[in-house]
Amino acid sequence: MKEGVNIVVHSFDVALFSQRLRHDLRIIKEAAGDDLSADTNSMLVI
Amino acid sequence: MNQPSLRQKLQQGKNVYGSCITSTAPMWPKVIQQTGLDFVFLDTEHIPLDRAELARLCQQFRAYGITPIVRIPSPDPFRACQVIDGGAIGVVAPYLESVEQIQELVGATKFRPLKGERLAVYLTGQEEMSAEMKAYIDNFNANTICIANIESVPALNRLDDLLSVPGLDAVFIGPMTYPLVWAYPSNTITLILKPQFEALFTKRGRKDSPLAFIFRWSRNVRFSG
Numbered sequence: 001m002k003e004g005v006n007i008v009v010h011s012f013d014v015a016l017f018s019q020r021l022r023h024d025l026r027i028i029k030e031a032a033g034d035d036l037s038a039d040t041n042s043m044l045v046i
Numbered sequence: 047m048n049q050p051s052l053r054q055k056l057q058q059g060k061n062v063y064g065s066c067i068t069s070t071a072p073m074w075p076k077v078i079q080q081t082g083l084d085f086v087f088l089d090t091e092h093i094p095l096d097r098a099e100l101a102r103l104c105q106q107f108r109a110y111g112i113t114p115i116v117r118i119p120s121p122d123p124f125r126a127c128q129v130i131d132g133g134a135i136g137v138v139a140p141y142l143e144s145v146e147q148i149q150e151l152v153g154a155t156k157f158r159p160l161k162g163e164r165l166a167v168y169l170t171g172q173e174e175m176s177a178e179m180k181a182y183i184d185n186f187n188a189n190t191i192c193i194a195n196i197e198s199v200p201a202l203n204r205l206d207d208l209l210s211v212p213g214l215d216a217v218f219i220g221p222m223t224y225p226l227v228w229a230y231p232s233n234t235i236t237l238i239l240k241p242q243f244e245a246l247f248t249k250r251g252r253k254d255s256p257l258a259f260i261f262r263w264s265r266n267v268r269f270s271g
Contacts, residue, residue: 013069013071014071014073014074014077015077017077018078018080018081021065021078022081025083029061029063032061034061036082038082
């Protein structure tokens, strides 16, 4: 932005939701001793 | 290889994970699948979703191997059948307080396609099904999950009776319900809920079938201890 950019598009809704959901599920599953492999850790490419 | 159904996972004592989804945008089901969720909770009681949107979501999530659990807007057995027709696998009926209401929900979710007087005689035990009919009904409803929303003091006071209804698979608890019921501020919810949950889990431990879902709606709610 120091170069002069003044329009910011930050992420998109489903990506933000997915990232936060993954973060929360990882904490919950680790605490419960569950397998984390179901999370494919892939994201949509837009 | 077929994945075990949500009901089978629960019967095996596994933990299952879900989230409440309100978006009908087409990219969401695939992204939800990639997070490894077992089920989605689709709420038609408080969220504006029409019948066609709901059926579309149920079909999409099912296609991705995610179990759609739908809360119907009122404890109405015809509504329960309707959402199953649209693709729901689990049905949550809100604000259940009586054994009769739970029996009606079980009838709608575990005895399909029976309805009316024929259903009533089997539900109340006045008549016993033939082995052939029982096998058909059991197979027809094999993976359906019947869930009661327990969200009031009268329901908690009758918990033993409510949990004793055969066919009830799970109890659904909304944490934000309790501060409303007891008029406590939400930031003290952990302290208020703990004895209630302990009582519920103790009762659950004495029963074979009902399992408890805890629905963490608000990010400022913490379960501890």
